[in-house]
Amino acid sequence: MLQALLEAAFALVALGVALSMRPWRLLVDRTLPGRYATPQDVPRIASPLWTPLLATLVILPWLWAMPTLHKMPLQLQWSGACLVVLTLGWPLAMPTLALVGVIACLLSPGLAGHEALRLIVWHGMLPATLGMLWGVLLRQWLGTKVFVYLFGRCFMGTVFSLFAASVLASATGQPLPGVNEDLSHIAHWLMAWGDAVVTGMICSVCVAYRPDWLATWSDRLYLYEQVAEKHDRSA
Numbered sequence: 001m002l003q004a005l006l007e008a009a010f011a012l013v014a015l016g017v018a019l020s021m022r023p024w025r026l027l028v029d030r031t032l033p034g035r036y037a038t039p040q041d042v043p044r045i046a047s048p049l050w051t052p053l054l055a056t057l058v059i060l061p062w063l064w065a066m067p068t069l070h071k072m073p074l075q076l077q078w079s080g081a082c083l084v085v086l087t088l089g090w091p092l093a094m095p096t097l098a099l100v101g102v103i104a105c106l107l108s109p110g111l112a113g114h115e116a117l118r119l120i121v122w123h124g125m126l127p128a129t130l131g132m133l134w135g136v137l138l139r140q141w142l143g144t145k146v147f148v149y150l151f152g153r154c155f156m157g158t159v160f161s162l163f164a165a166s167v168l169a170s171a172t173g174q175p176l177p178g179v180n181e182d183l184s185h186i187a188h189w190l191m192a193w194g195d196a197v198v199t200g201m202i203c204s205v206c207v208a209y210r211p212d213w214l215a216t217w218s219d220r221l222y223l224y225e226q227v228a229e230k231h232d233r234s235a
Contacts, residue, residue, distance in 0.1 A: 007117050023089065080199075
């Protein structure tokens, strides 16, 4: 009972802080820069973050519900939370992951009540929050470099965040069913690497072709300022 209250408190605090930042502003239509005769002539385009948001709500609930939809010898659950926070940013990722958990609960009869809450907290909000904090530390320690973002934040950040969340979950009495504690840590470690490989590949493709799908990426910050800094050094 106490554990459920702590999980509910964490989820409510995370949602409250995220919603206080008004993340829906990221989904507002944007205006194209340029000179126009009247304000009515300014063209507007939909926010590019609608694409990763809708993809998350369509795909991720099935991945979260998959272990409960059929019997598996090892009940490993895909997270994808670090990818969500990289594409949407932490404030928008929190309500999105909560909604993913609700949809997964509707898809699978095995997810209800406390099980759905644990899924949202331990597989969604906590690793996403750890990934966000890891990104902040990397920027403070190593600066804004493309390699630091892709390898340090997207890849290694996903590994550490998911594994740390799984270790904390096991410490609170949520081991994998039918598996001893040592083997469960190995399973979570390997699963974190698989999640990290997918996250790193998708973010690398987005940086190259669709950087506007990454709310945590900035061409000006990671590319233009680095080029300007190298030019100043050479001069």
